[in-house]
Amino acid sequence: MIVTRFAPSPNGSLHLGHAYAAIVAHDLARQRDGAFRLRIEDIDAGRSRPELINEFLDELAWLGLRWDGELVLQSTRLDAYRAAGERLKEMGLLYPCTCTRAEIAAAATRTGPDGPLYPGTCRRRPPSDEGQAAWRLDMSRATALAGSLTWFDEIAGEQVADPARFGDVVLLRKEAPASYHLAATLDDAADGITLVTRGIDLFAASHLHRLLQALLGLPVPRWHHHPLLLDDHGRKLAKRRGTTGLSALRLAGEDGPGLADSLRSGRFGTGIRLSEGLDWLP
Numbered sequence: 001m002i003v004t005r006f007a008p009s010p011n012g013s014l015h016l017g018h019a020y021a022a023i024v025a026h027d028l029a030r031q032r033d034g035a036f037r038l039r040i041e042d043i044d045a046g047r048s049r050p051e052l053i054n055e056f057l058d059e060l061a062w063l064g065l066r067w068d069g070e071l072v073l074q075s076t077r078l079d080a081y082r083a084a085g086e087r088l089k090e091m092g093l094l095y096p097c098t099c100t101r102a103e104i105a106a107a108a109t110r111t112g113p114d115g116p117l118y119p120g121t122c123r124r125r126p127p128s129d130e131g132q133a134a135w136r137l138d139m140s141r142a143t144a145l146a147g148s149l150t151w152f153d154e155i156a157g158e159q160v161a162d163p164a165r166f167g168d169v170v171l172l173r174k175e176a177p178a179s180y181h182l183a184a185t186l187d188d189a190a191d192g193i194t195l196v197t198r199g200i201d202l203f204a205a206s207h208l209h210r211l212l213q214a215l216l217g218l219p220v221p222r223w224h225h226h227p228l229l230l231d232d233h234g235r236k237l238a239k240r241r242g243t244t245g246l247s248a249l250r251l252a253g254e255d256g257p258g259l260a261d262s263l264r265s266g267r268f269g270t271g272i273r274l275s276e277g278l279d280w281l282p
Contacts, residue, residue, distance in 0.1 A: 002034030003194045006060075006067070007074075007184070009041040010052035013245035014059055016272065017199075017229045017237035020263050024226045025197040026065045027264070037191050038067040041074045043081075043183060044176050059246040062256035072191060074183060081178035084186055084216055085135060085171065093142050093215065094171065096133030097122040110167075113204040117167040135172035139164055146214040151206060154195075154224040163211040165204065171212075185209045189218040197224045200275060201236060232271040 004025040008018055029036040040056070042048045053073075060067070088094045099107075099121055108116035123138060142163075149161035171182045178186075188196055196206070203225045213220050228236045237243040250256065266274065 002029060002032045003192050004029045004197050005037040005039055005191060005193050007039040007041050008056055010049050011047040013247050014056060015237050015243040015245050019063060019246055020229050022065055023260055023263055035068040037069055039072040039187060043074045055247055059250060062250050063260045064257040078177045080186055081183055093138055094135040095123055095138055097136045098133045112166050120168055134170045134174045136168040137171050139168050146211055149210050149214055151210040152222050161207045161210040163208040166208050181208055185212045194221050195224055196221050199228045200225045227275040229268055230273050230275050
């Protein structure tokens with residue numbers, strides 16, 4: 001059975017881009033007699049706003065979207081993230097890093113999907129304080145252990161995994177229990193997700209997530225990277241740029257199911273368009 005999910009973070013109100021992503025995941029599940037799950041990615045304590053969770057639930061219901069099973073809070077899974085981190089440490093695949101963002105930006109000579117590519121500074125020296133360190137994946141050792149990997153996207157087709165483009169990525173953060181990459185990969189496995197739907201801006205992340213699945217012995221889903229809603233400057237919609245939130249539309253009395261049908265039909269509103277294929281990347 002196909003199982004999809006929508007997994008927003010409660011660090012800001014949902015907007016039309018979120019609504020489109022939720023509709024894609026919901027409709028694919030319904031069209032194939034599957035299940036649509038809802039997960040809240042709330043482990044970033046510094047940015048998460050718990051009061052937004054009920055707002056999210058109200059807005060999905062207002063759009064006419066119904067999820068299956070219980071709501072899952074990522075914050076209930078901290079032990080699972082720690083256990084996965086310890087397993088990777090025992091495999092000799094993680095090392096502590098005390099470099100600051102400024103130090104990394106100054107030393108980096110290349111850029112990866114998540115920003116300046118880490119130059120491996122702490123891989124070559126003992127850390128001064130592991131308690132204040134992030135833990136990075138030794139990409140060379142990890143890819144050598146995993147070997148050649150592939151993954152399948154329903155739009156782009158079969159892909160040869162290329163996680164090395166991320167360099168020695170952080171998996172256990174100093175300010176949160178796990179990085180997005182580790183937490184999302186573990187969560188999708190725990191929730192039985194068989195089709196991971198998300199925006200094309202996260203296409204590159206799937207190369208890394210496929211590697212983590214191989215290292216941790218997790219099931220491998222299929223992916224469906226859908227286009228993004230863009231503003232009139234070609235940027236993906238974002239609340240910080242003044243994108244109207246769903247809560248404002250709902251409270252103004254707009255018809256939720258009607259708005260959802262408009263998004264399904266490609267009627268996005270003035271100044272909003274859909275990105276094209278794999279050509280748009282942040």
